[in-house]
Amino acid sequence: MKILMVITSHDQLGNTGKKTGFWLEEFAAPYYVFKEAGVEMVLSSPKGGQPPFDPKSDEKEFQTELTTRYKQDKEAQAALANTVKLAGVTHDGFDAVFYPGGHGPMWDLAEDPDSIALLEAFYAAGKYLALVCHAPGVLRHVKAPDGNWLVKGKKVTGFTNTEEEAVQLTKVVPFLVEDELKAKGGVFSKADDWKPYVLIDGKLVTGQNPASSGPGATVLLALLRSR
Template sequence: MNVLFVLTSHDKLGDTGNKTGFWVEEFAAPYYTLVDKGVTITVATPKGGKAPIDPTSASADAQTEDTERFDRDEEAQKLINNTVKLDTLKAEDFDAVFYPGGHGPLWDLSEDKTSKALIEAFNKQEKTIAFVCHAPAALKNVKNENGEPLVKGKKVTGFTNTEEEAVQLTKVVPFLVEDMLKENGGTYSKAADWEVHVVKDGNLITGQNPASSNKVAELLYETLK
């Protein structure tokens, strides 16, 4: 079983002067959930090379068993430091695709034409497409086969407006994930802030926040069996 992980290449948090990137836990938890079951994982970014880690996600209070395992895992770190360039890959070569979050995807993956085409190809091939937290940003311009937004009429979730307010980045981000999913016609649902909430609709799986990343990966694995 081959699963493609797509990470952001974007490392600037708007005009704040602070850094962003992908959220370590949202990579690590799904990575180990799948790797431990024998799944082969390829990691790609729009630019290739080293994927930027959001420094906040590497701070002491954001650590979990999975992030601590990642910190000790040279093989996993090698994947992060040497990601494949997204435009060299084809959906045909993978069984599913998974997008971890972090704030980075709001800037690059939301507008990236290669990513958009790739998600559309996975969807056309009826393969699982999964996203967690801010990663549903990558669905912003993705269309279904009728040329309508892919999320239209589908049950979805993603980082909530109130969670964005809690981290005080509402005025920094280019758009709010919850608002975008609703504007694109998605049937959006959420749990309380920071609670686990994952929604599956057909081949589309979305998770609300970092706490939901493990469950997204478990559901993704169920679809591969």
């Protein structure tokens, strides 16, 4: 199996002067789920090279066994430091695409023509899309082959309004993931804040928050194995 992981290149948290990027757990947890299953991975980002991680995700309270493992894993660090440019990537040869979250994707990947085209191509080819936390927000401009919004009528989840309120960024982010998915016709549901929650609707897998990133990857892997 071969999975493409698409990671944000955006590092500015709106106009706050603070840094953002991808959320460390949301890369590390899926990375090791896939690695231990023998999956071949290609890591990509809009700018290529080293994607920025959200410094908050590196704080002690957000560390997990897998983020600690990543920090000791030179091979994983080298892979992440050398992401390929998204513009040169197609769905050919891949079984699925996985988007980790963090706030960064809301600014770049959500509006990136290459990302939008790639997701549409994966979906049109009958391949799986998996997106967790803020990453489901990158579906906001993505359409299905019939011309409707891809999420229209589909069961979806993502970072909730109450979770965004809890981190006090409701007024900072360019849009709210929950509201945007609903606006595009998604059938949005959620678990309690910060609890793992993953939904499957056809070829689309979405996870609610950082705690859903490992489970989301596990679900994707199970779907690929059961084909």
